[in-house]
Amino acid sequence: MKKFIPILKMTQLFSGIGEEEITAMLSCLQAKLQTYKKGEYVLHQGEHIDNIMILVSGKLHIQYDDYWGNRSILNMISIGEMFGEAYSAPQSDAIMNDVLAVEDSAVIFFDVKRIITVCSSACRFHSLVVQNLFYATSEKNRKLMKKLSFMSKRTTREKLISYLSEEAKRQNSNSFSIPFNRQQLADYLSVDRSAMSNELCKMRDEGMIEFQKNWFTLL
Secondary structure (H helix, E strand, C coil): CCCHHHHCCCCCCCCCCCEEEHHHHHHCCCCEEEEEECCEEEEEECCCEEEEEEEECCEEEEECCCCCCCCEEEECCCCCCCCHHHHCCCCCCCCCEEECCCCCCEEEEEEHHHHCCCCCCCHHHHHHHHHHHHHHHHHHHHHHHHHHHHHHCCCCCHHHHHHHHHHHHHHHHCCCCCCCCCCHHHHHHCCCCCHHHHHHHHHCCCEEEEECCCEECCC
16 A cells, blocks of 8 residues: 555545545554456445545446436546535445446545544544645535536537636647547446437537547637
């Protein structure tokens, strides 16, 4: 687990805390490392959890499959991102979605009770983790609002324009890559893949965009 300390230091949860202090806190927070092969589930819909998790290697998707097998990708989890905090509070409902490893991945689990209960020594670093948890949760809420803004658009084209525009702003360039293939992008925007592909081609023919696989240029 020690090899992932530099990654933990770069996360929001451990912002402002040195590597030595993080190492010392791992046992206090009952940190456990779990690895997953591509295609394995980290969490299943209906589970109850009492951990906050950080991805330290690979890539995960938060997704939802309905009764008929229609899939929606709700979010992508990249290295250094935290997840599970929304369901880790005492007496929380079971999780509503699956978390799937789309690459070989490694996840560190932290006991949420150990995080929110400051140790007897009340060290400054533990108090800072609690503060960082609040800030990180606020940031995730802002990202959720962005996702809702994409979903609120009525047409496939409007959803594509909204998403691609936001990516261009986030990456500060009119040329950028997105973290989804075509099917994953369709699942993320909750649109039909064929209809989305047709719309992308129309936008290209109209001189709005250029694209090659997951690389896009806004014109």
